Amino acid sequence: MSILKPDFIKPVAIGAVIFAALAFLPSLVDSYYMSLAISVVSFAVLATAWSMFSGPTRYISLATVVFFGIGAYTVAVLGEVLAFPLVLLCAGLAGTVVALLVGFSTLRLAGVYFVIFTFGLTELVRQVVSWYEVNVTREMGRYVFLDITQNDIYWQLLALFAVLLLTGFVLGRSRLGFALRIIGEDETVAKHCGIDVTRVKVALFVLSALFMTLTGAIIAPRWTYIDPVIAFNPMLSFQVVIMALLGGPRRLLGPLLGVIPLTLLFEVLTASFPNHFSILLGCVFMVIVYLLPGGVVGLYEKYRAPKKRTLSTDTETTRKSEEKTA
Amino acid sequence: MLDIKNLSVSYGKHAALRDVSLTVDRGEIVVMLGANGAGKSSLLKACAGLVAAQDGTRINLSGAELTDLSAHKIVEAGLALVPEGRGIFGELTVRENLELGAFAKRARASEKQNLDRVIGLFPKLAERLGQAARTMSGGEQQMVAIGRALMSNPDILLLDEPSLGLSPIMTGDLFKALAAIRTTGVGVLLVEQNAHQSLAISDRGYLIENGAITGQDTARALQSDPAVQKAFLGLGAA
Numbered sequence: 001m002s003i004l005k006p007d008f009i010k011p012v013a014i015g016a017v018i019f020a021a022l023a024f025l026p027s028l029v030d031s032y033y034m035s036l037a038i039s040v041v042s043f044a045v046l047a048t049a050w051s052m053f054s055g056p057t058r059y060i061s062l063a064t065v066v067f068f069g070i071g072a073y074t075v076a077v078l079g080e081v082l083a084f085p086l087v088l089l090c091a092g093l094a095g096t097v098v099a100l101l102v103g104f105s106t107l108r109l110a111g112v113y114f115v116i117f118t119f120g121l122t123e124l125v126r127q128v129v130s131w132y133e134v135n136v137t138r139e140m141g142r143y144v145f146l147d148i149t150q151n152d153i154y155w156q157l158l159a160l161f162a163v164l165l166l167t168g169f170v171l172g173r174s175r176l177g178f179a180l181r182i183i184g185e186d187e188t189v190a191k192h193c194g195i196d197v198t199r200v201k202v203a204l205f206v207l208s209a210l211f212m213t214l215t216g217a218i219i220a221p222r223w224t225y226i227d228p229v230i231a232f233n234p235m236l237s238f239q240v241v242i243m244a245l246l247g248g249p250r251r252l253l254g255p256l257l258g259v260i261p262l263t264l265l266f267e268v269l270t271a272s273f274p275n276h277f278s279i280l281l282g283c284v285f286m287v288i289v290y291l292l293p294g295g296v297v298g299l300y301e302k303y304r305a306p307k308k309r310t311l312s313t314d315t316e317t318t319r320k321s322e323e324k325t326a
Numbered sequence: 327m328l329d330i331k332n333l334s335v336s337y338g339k340h341a342a343l344r345d346v347s348l349t350v351d352r353g354e355i356v357v358m359l360g361a362n363g364a365g366k367s368s369l370l371k372a373c374a375g376l377v378a379a380q381d382g383t384r385i386n387l388s389g390a391e392l393t394d395l396s397a398h399k400i401v402e403a404g405l406a407l408v409p410e411g412r413g414i415f416g417e418l419t420v421r422e423n424l425e426l427g428a429f430a431k432r433a434r435a436s437e438k439q440n441l442d443r444v445i446g447l448f449p450k451l452a453e454r455l456g457q458a459a460r461t462m463s464g465g466e467q468q469m470v471a472i473g474r475a476l477m478s479n480p481d482i483l484l485l486d487e488p489s490l491g492l493s494p495i496m497t498g499d500l501f502k503a504l505a506a507i508r509t510t511g512v513g514v515l516l517v518e519q520n521a522h523q524s525l526a527i528s529d530r531g532y533l534i535e536n537g538a539i540t541g542q543d544t545a546r547a548l549q550s551d552p553a554v555q556k557a558f559l560g561l562g563a564a
Binding site for chain 1: 374376406430478
């Protein structure tokens with residue numbers, strides 16, 4: 001479980017080369033493709049950050065857009081008041097505080113209750129922001145006029161994605177990452193092995209939320225106009241879940257395999273069928289869940305190794321059968 | 327060392343344990359005998375902080391209060407549980423399963439010594455450290471489960487029916503290992519249905535029925551107690 005093993009250096013070096021090459025993309029393609037690249041990288045950060053927490057714990061969170069929207073709104077409010085790095089810092093702090101509150105109050109909820117809570121949270125935050133704008137600032141919607149180009153956004157997102165992948169890579173080899181995997185497999189065993197289950201879950205939830213918040217903050221200048229409906233659009237949370245599930249949320253690079261095809265597909269769908277987008281999104285969701293429950297990564301592993309890799313334990317099965325009989 | 331007073335547990339309206347009191351001393355093996363559903367597992371889970379005990383319960387380990395502590399803090403305080411069904415991770419290697427047991431802060435510094443101690447107790451595990459745990463026999467998996475609990479360097483070890491599903495020979499080996507653990511000063515609280523073999527290695531025993539303690543004595547006395555013989559040893563008094 002130590003971090004500085006020789007097999008640590010090589011993947012990090014390869015990753016650094018790839019990211020350095022990707023940084024030159026703006027000088028190769030025109031602005032339409034840059035806009036597409038920004039979509040891909042932003043979804044890549046969101047889906048990977050989502051999987052960092054939800055992959056091992058199997059807590060399906062629909063709160064992605066809560067943090068994304070908090071980031072975007074922080075920029076809308078503070079963008080012209082503070083220097084941009086400071087705005088990002090404030091956004092990160094706001095996202096962290098909300099994630100801590102949500103984490104401590106909800107991570108004791110299990111299964112479907114957690115899913116519903118996170119979905120409701122989106123609505124709650126959106127309503128609170130709307131209420132504040134209507135009653136306190138008396139202005140719905142804000143303009144974001146910042147001197148930040150499309151290429152700046154792209155580079156910032158790329159850097160954020162690089163940091164996220166490095167974080168995920170280190171985490172996968174750390175004590176914390178090990179603890180999280182054990183919790184996902186069997187929370188009871190994790191507890192009596194001395195793992196502080198709540199703290200580990202909250203720590204990872206906050207970390208994941210921090211990256212989501214920063215994505216929203218970085219991408220906000222692209223919009224020029226933000227209101228609560230745009231910033232807290234629950235569709236985004238669903239898109240992120242679908243992408244992560246298509247790719248495979250239990251491997252670090254898994255979500256990326258879902259992000260690339262689906263971002264392109266969504267791009268085509270929104271352009272060709274703007275009024276039926278959510279129906280088509282639902283269909284894509286069902287196709288993935290029914291046909292590819294383990295994601296692309298799961299499919300690959302199934303054909304490479306005939307035996308499925310799971311960590312389920314004896315107590316888990318006995319506990320489940322106890323629950324059934326109870 | 328472990329001192330349980332008036333432990334009560336209920337699931338909804340159903341009372342699983344009523345005012346159970348017992349003690350386990352350093353270097354002592356205590357066995358809790360009872361039928362299925364008598365409350366044995368609830369007793370261990372309550373000690374380990376996995377189910378909530380009711381008001382009035384006091385659980386104390388070497389002077390430290392364990393009542394109402396969360397499960398991971400109880401491990402830090404020195405109590406380790408080997409759950410029923412073992413709860414080891416089949417896809418992890420034996421070494422990883424054991425390392426998981428050393429997660430508690432109290433165990434991190436002495437992880438190497440604890441691993442040596444576990445391998446000293448179960449020499450078979452030495453050659454299997456790199457092997458996935460699911461490839462091993464039930465008895466070997468039980469060794470891993472006990473080893474993992476010992477990796478947290480506990481003062482007291484709780485075992486929930488460790489002999490379940492094991493052959494009599496395996497059970498014999500297992501109980502010999504428990505006797506060896508006792509000599510290192512660790513207290514052992516054992517919950518069992520296998521009265522015959524468990525009484526043979528135990529110092530004292532308690533009988534539990536419908537959630538209450540109905541008898542206690544030295545293991546030797548219990549072995550010759552007609553009621554115990556009838557209920558647990560299959561020597562039905564004719």
